[in-house]
Amino acid sequence: MARKRKTDHDSAVAGALDLFWRRGYHGASTRELEQQTGLTRFTLQTTYGGKEKFFLKTLDAYLDNAEARHFPDPETYALDDLAGWFRGIVSAERMPKIEDAGCLAFNSISSFDRSDPEVNTRIERYLTALEGRFAAILSRAKVDGAIRSEVDPDEAARVLIGLLLGLHTIMKARTSDQFPQSYAQAAVGLIEGWKNQ
Amino acid sequence: MARKRKTDHDSAVAGALDLFWRRGYHGASTRELEQQTGLTRFTLQTTYGGKEKFFLKTLDAYLDNAEARHFPDPETYALDDLAGWFRGIVSAERMPKIEDAGCLAFNSISSFDRSDPEVNTRIERYLTALEGRFAAILSRAKVDGAIRSEVDPDEAARVLIGLLLGLHTIMKARTSDQFPQSYAQAAVGLIEGWKNQ
DNA sequence: CTTATTACTATCCACATGGATAGAAATAGC
DNA sequence: GCTATTTCTATCCATGTGGATAGTAATAAG
Numbered sequence: 001m002a003r004k005r006k007t008d009h010d011s012a013v014a015g016a017l018d019l020f021w022r023r024g025y026h027g028a029s030t031r032e033l034e035q036q037t038g039l040t041r042f043t044l045q046t047t048y049g050g051k052e053k054f055f056l057k058t059l060d061a062y063l064d065n066a067e068a069r070h071f072p073d074p075e076t077y078a079l080d081d082l083a084g085w086f087r088g089i090v091s092a093e094r095m096p097k098i099e100d101a102g103c104l105a106f107n108s109i110s111s112f113d114r115s116d117p118e119v120n121t122r123i124e125r126y127l128t129a130l131e132g133r134f135a136a137i138l139s140r141a142k143v144d145g146a147i148r149s150e151v152d153p154d155e156a157a158r159v160l161i162g163l164l165l166g167l168h169t170i171m172k173a174r175t176s177d178q179f180p181q182s183y184a185q186a187a188v189g190l191i192e193g194w195k196n197q
Numbered sequence: 198m199a200r201k202r203k204t205d206h207d208s209a210v211a212g213a214l215d216l217f218w219r220r221g222y223h224g225a226s227t228r229e230l231e232q233q234t235g236l237t238r239f240t241l242q243t244t245y246g247g248k249e250k251f252f253l254k255t256l257d258a259y260l261d262n263a264e265a266r267h268f269p270d271p272e273t274y275a276l277d278d279l280a281g282w283f284r285g286i287v288s289a290e291r292m293p294k295i296e297d298a299g300c301l302a303f304n305s306i307s308s309f310d311r312s313d314p315e316v317n318t319r320i321e322r323y324l325t326a327l328e329g330r331f332a333a334i335l336s337r338a339k340v341d342g343a344i345r346s347e348v349d350p351d352e353a354a355r356v357l358i359g360l361l362l363g364l365h366t367i368m369k370a371r372t373s374d375q376f377p378q379s380y381a382q383a384a385v386g387l388i389e390g391w392k393n394q
Numbered sequence: 395c396t397t398a399t400t401a402c403t404a405t406c407c408a409c410a411t412g413g414a415t416a417g418a419a420a421t422a423g424c
Numbered sequence: 425g426c427t428a429t430t431t432c433t434a435t436c437c438a439t440g441t442g443g444a445t446a447g448t449a450a451t452a453a454g
Contacts, residue, residue: 001397001400001451001452001453002398002399002400002401002451002452003400003402003449003450003451003452004400004401004450004451004452005400005401005402006401006402029440029442030441030442030443031440040401040403041442042401042444043400043401043402045442045444046400046401047401051442051443106366107307109369110304110307110366110369111307114372123371124371127371152386155382158379158380158383159360159383159386161367161380162359162360162363162364162367162383162384163356163359163360163363164363165366165367165370166359166361166363166366167359169303169306169307169362169363169365170358172306172311173306173320174320174324175317185352186353186355186356187356189352190356193347198423198427199420199421199422199428199429199430199431200419200429200431200432201421201431202430203431226410227411227412227413228410228411228412237432238412238413239415239431239432239433240430240431240432241412241413242414243430243431244431247412247413248412248413395454396453396454397454398451398452398453398454399452399453400449400450400451401448401451402447402448402449402450403446403447404445404446405444405445405446405447406443406444406445406446407443407444407445408441408443408444409440409441410440410441411438411439411440411441412437413436413437413438413439414435414436414437414438415434415435415436415437416434416435416436417432417434417435418431418432418433419430419431419432420432421428421430422428422429422430423427423429424427424428
């Protein structure tokens with residue numbers, strides 16, 4: 001009963017993800033979105049309600065995928081897996097190009113002030129979910145006797161969140177590959193220091 | 198032999214510092230700069246060479262002041278002073294308003310991509326100077342026997358840089374006072390865990 | 395095939411931006 | 425007091441922005 005869209009929702013979101021990733025929310029213009037997503041500015045307005053609404057959809061999709069596929073697994077991860085996860089953050093495979101550095105949720109923290117509740121809740125979702133994973137893994141490791149008794153899982157989880165955000169910042173700040181890896185190594189060393197014996 | 202300017206350089210820079218701090222580089226328009234600094238857009242062009250050049254001057258002034266007055270002192274700081282310094286980062290006195298959160302150099306990391314060498318060198322200056330302070334303090338603490346032998350000062354300094362950048366990110370991300378303080382406390386706990394005995 | 399509905403194309407718009415410019419006003423040296 | 429020099433005031437400008445709109449094209453139901 002109507003004309004077909006040139007692009008389906010999913011591939012539009014995928015294109016937008018890439019663009020927002022590289023250019024940031026404010027750096028990506030609606031004209032660029034047209035090209036990268038296959039959507040028209042018209043459709044961006046009529047069916048998504050404009051640039052920001054569409055960005056939120058994109059961010060949601062990103063977080064869904066991150067939680068399902070990239071966050072550390074609270075059920076199975078041991079301490080060494082967690083250390084490996086931190087190494088993976090700065091690995092070349094995941095960060096093929098400098099401008100790809102970062103995570104869309106992390107970037108949103110600096111792209112927006114906290115005046116928009118819609119953005120805020122998504123940032124909260126990112127932080128609490130990730131910190132929860134950290135805490136669960138550390139808590140389980142403690143029960144298993146893998147980490148020293150003085151280490152408080154919740155506090156250690158906050159340290160890891162801090163280090164992760166710092167690592168993302170370093171990746172933005174220092175373009176050379178060398179820097180992020182040495183900071184990731186420092187995080188790994190810290191985690192290893194929590195081990196028993 | 199010429200007309201006097203309404204504002205002197207120093208107070209113009211002070212006003213700009215405040216504005217760039219609150220609104221960010223891109224958020225601060227040249228019209229706002231006029232009001233906050235007392236400079237005219239004309240003078241901004243003719244004597245400072247435009248918005249970005251003036252921002253760099255402001256950033257330089259900020260870094261000069263930070264190094265001279267706010268960075269931890271490598272000569273005298275003990276481990277407890279360092280811990281106190283981290284607590285001070287999130288203290289209410291230094292962060293009276295939410296939107297004041299952050300450090301101008303830190304904010305510059307996300308405000309610019311790395312395409313401008315002038316900005317990059319200043320970010321490098323910030324990171325290397327601060328990491329150097331951390332490393333010096335930790336190194337001295339090790340010589341004094343204040344920290345455990347397994348702790349590598351250089352690696353620990355990178356951990357602290359990571360945590361500091363993470364702390365700044367948290368302050369941007371979570372407006373409630375409660376969050377940053379618990380993360381700062383986690384950093385303090387970490388530092389205390391490095392102590393001997 | 396007709397028709398209602400939706401998306402596409404092509405403009406148009408108001409607004410904000412950093413910057414440029416021209417004439418008026420102030421100021422220090424002579 | 426004259427004059428050269430610099431700043432100030434007041435526009436003007438080109439550009440890019442997100443968004444709106446009107447006419448056209450496609451498409452599925454009837």
